[in-house]
Amino acid sequence: GKRTRIREILSASEAGVEAVVKGWARTVRVGKDVTFIALNDGSCMSSLQVVAGPELSNYADVARLGTGSAVAVTGLLVESPAAGQRFELQARTVEIVGPADESYPMQKKRHSFEYLRTVAHLRPRTNTFGAVFRVRSMLAQAVHRFFADKGFLYVHTPIITGNDCEGAGELFRVTTLDMARPPLVNGAVDYAADFFGQATGLTVSGQLEGELFALAFGDIYTFGPTFRAENSNTARHAAEFWMIEPEMAFADLMADAALAEEFFRYLCRFVLDHCREDMAFFNEHVDRGLLSRIEGVASTPFAMMEYTEAITHLKKAPVAFEFPVEWGLDLQSEHERYLTERVVGGPVFIINYPKEIKAFYMRQNDDGRTVAAMDLLVPKVGEIIGGSQREERLDLLEARMSEAGIAPAGLWWYLDSRRWGSCPHAGFGLGFERLIMYLTGMENIRDVMPFPRTPRHAEF
Ligand code: 4AD
Numbered sequence: 435g436k437r438t439r440i441r442e443i444l445s446a447s448e449a450g451v452e453a454v455v456k457g458w459a460r461t462v463r464v465g466k467d468v469t470f471i472a473l474n475d476g477s478c479m480s481s482l483q484v485v486a487g488p489e490l491s492n493y494a495d496v497a498r499l500g501t502g503s504a505v506a507v508t509g510l511l512v513e514s515p516a517a518g519q520r521f522e523l524q525a526r527t528v529e530i531v532g533p534a535d536e537s538y539p540m541q542k543k544r545h546s547f548e549y550l551r552t553v554a555h556l557r558p559r560t561n562t563f564g565a566v567f568r569v570r571s572m573l574a575q576a577v578h579r580f581f582a583d584k585g586f587l588y589v590h591t592p593i594i595t596g597n598d599c600e601g602a603g604e605l606f607r608v609t610t611l612d613m614a615r616p617p618l619v620n621g622a623v624d625y626a627a628d629f630f631g632q633a634t635g636l637t638v639s640g641q642l643e644g645e646l647f648a649l650a651f652g653d654i655y656t657f658g659p660t661f662r663a664e665n666s667n668t669a670r671h672a673a674e675f676w677m678i679e680p681e682m683a684f685a686d687l688m689a690d691a692a693l694a695e696e697f698f699r700y701l702c703r704f705v706l707d708h709c710r711e712d713m714a715f716f717n718e719h720v721d722r723g724l725l726s727r728i729e730g731v732a733s734t735p736f737a738m739m740e741y742t743e744a745i746t747h748l749k750k751a752p753v754a755f756e757f758p759v760e761w762g763l764d765l766q767s768e769h770e771r772y773l774t775e776r777v778v779g780g781p782v783f784i785i786n787y788p789k790e791i792k793a794f795y796m797r798q799n800d801d802g803r804t805v806a807a808m809d810l811l812v813p814k815v816g817e818i819i820g821g822s823q824r825e826e827r828l829d830l831l832e833a834r835m836s837e838a839g840i841a842p843a844g845l846w847w848y849l850d851s852r853r854w855g856s857c858p859h860a861g862f863g864l865g866f867e868r869l870i871m872y873l874t875g876m877e878n879i880r881d882v883m884p885f886p887r888t889p890r891h892a893e894f
C-alpha cells in the first residue's frame with residue numbers, strides 16, 4: 435500500500451488508524467516476547483517505534499534484524515506508553531525489504547564525523563547528517579523564495595567557461611576524458627583534447643555573466659555550482675561549492691550591503707521557523723549557543739567598518755597573529771575571526787579594501803587606492819559573503835585590467851557592457867556551504883556537503 439511519512443504521522447495523525455510506514459531500522463531491541471524497532475524514513479529527525487510481537491509469521495527473522503535494514507511495516511497507530519513519543523506502531527506485518535547484517539558500517543553508537551566522512555555514501559542515514567541535508571534542502575528553497583518575492587530574475591550562468599572571473603588562476607581545465615586513456619601524452623597535457631580546441635575551465639563564479647543579465651533585467655541572481663582549483667586543505671574551502679550571486683543595476687555599495695544583510699537575516703529567520711526539530715538537535719548536540727546566536731543575528735542590524743579601521747584594530751590587538759598585519763595586505767582567516775568575534779561580537783561588513791588585493795572588476799573609489807568592496811564576516815566561519823560595486827566606467831576598467839595583467843581580448847563581451855548602456859551596479863556572492871556551517875554549527879565544510887569535493891575526496 436501507499437506509505438505515510440513519519441513526519442506526517444507524528445505531527446497530524448490520531449491514534450487508532452492503520453498506517454504503512456517504510457524506512458530503515460536505526461535500532462532493534464529484543465525484549466521478552468516483543469521486539470522494538472526504531473524506524474526512520476528520513477522525513478524528520480524522529481524515529482517511529484515499531485512494536486513487533488511473536489504472532490508475526492516471520493517473528494524470528496524480525497527479532498534478528500540488524501541496524502540499517504530496510505523494512506515496510508503495516509500496523510495500527512496507538513498512543514505510546516513510553517516517554518518522549520506520542521505514537522507507536524503496533525505491527526501487523528513486517529516485510530524485510532533489504533536486510534543489513536552486523537557488517538553495516540554504522541552500528542548504534544556515536545561515530546566521529548571523521549569516521550563518517552569515510553562512509554559518506556551511507557552517512558545520510560544518521561541523525562546529524564539527516565538534519566544537515568534537510569536544512570540544506572530547506573535553505574536552497576529559502577534562497578529562491580527570497581529572490582522570487584523581491585522580483586529578481588533567476589539566471590543560469592555557464593559552468594564551462596573561458597573566463598577567470600576572480601583572476602586568481604584557479605580554474606580546473608576542461609578536457610575530454612577517455613577513462614581508458616588518460617589525457618596525458620608523455621607527461622604533457624593533450625591540448626587537442628581541450629573543449630573543441632579552445633582553452634576552457636569550470637567556472638569560479640557566475641558574476642561576469644550575471645552582470646550582463648543585470649544590465650538587461652535590473653535585478654538578477656544566480657545559484658549554482660562553482661569550482662576552485664585551490665589546494666587548500668582547510669575546514670572552510672572546497673574545490674566544488676555552491677554560490678548565490680545576486681546583481682542589481684542602478685545600485686551602489688550601500689544598496690548592496692543592505693540587500694546582503696536583509697538576505698542573511700531572512701535565512702536565519704527561515705531556519706528558526708521552518709527547521710525547528712533539526713535546529714534544536716544542532717543546538718543540543720553540535721553547538722550549544724546556536725539558537726540564541728541565530729535568533730540574535732536575525733533581529734539585530736549588522737555592524738560596518740572600513741578596511742583601514744579594521745587594520746587599526748588588528749594592529750593594537752593583544753594577540754600574536756601568525757600572518758602580518760599591514761595596510762595593503764589581505765585579511766587572513768585569523769584576522770577576520772578576531773574582528774567579528776572579539777572586536778564586534780557579531781556579523782560585520784568590512785568595506786573599501788586596497789585595490790591591489792581585490793579583483794579587477796571592483797569600482798575604484800575617489801581616493802585612488804581603494805575599491806568599493808565589501809566582505810561580510812561572521813563569528814566561527816569568518817568570510818561568508820564577498821561583494822562589491824562594479825567598475826562601470828570603461829576607461830577605468832580597462833586601465834585596471836592592464837594594471838592587473840588581464841588581457842582584454844577574452845573579455846571583449848564584458849567590456850561591451852560598459853560601452854553601451856553601462857550604469858552603476860553591484861552584487862555579491864554568498865558561499866552556500868559556509869552559510870550551512872554557520873546555521874548548523876557544523877565546523878567542517880566536508881560535513882555540510884552531500885559528497886564533498888576536497889583534495890582526496892572525489893570517488894563518488
Ligand atoms: O569572495 P569570492 O571569491 O567572491 C566571488 O566569487 C565574487 N565573484 C562574488 C560576487 O561578487 N558575485 O567568493 C564569494 C563567497 C565567499 O565569501 C565564500 O563564502 C565562498 O564564496 N567561497 C568558498 N566556499 C567554499 N569553498 C571555497 N573554496 C570558497 N571560495 C569562496
Ligand code: MG
Nearest residue numbers: 809817819820
Ligand atoms: Mg572573497
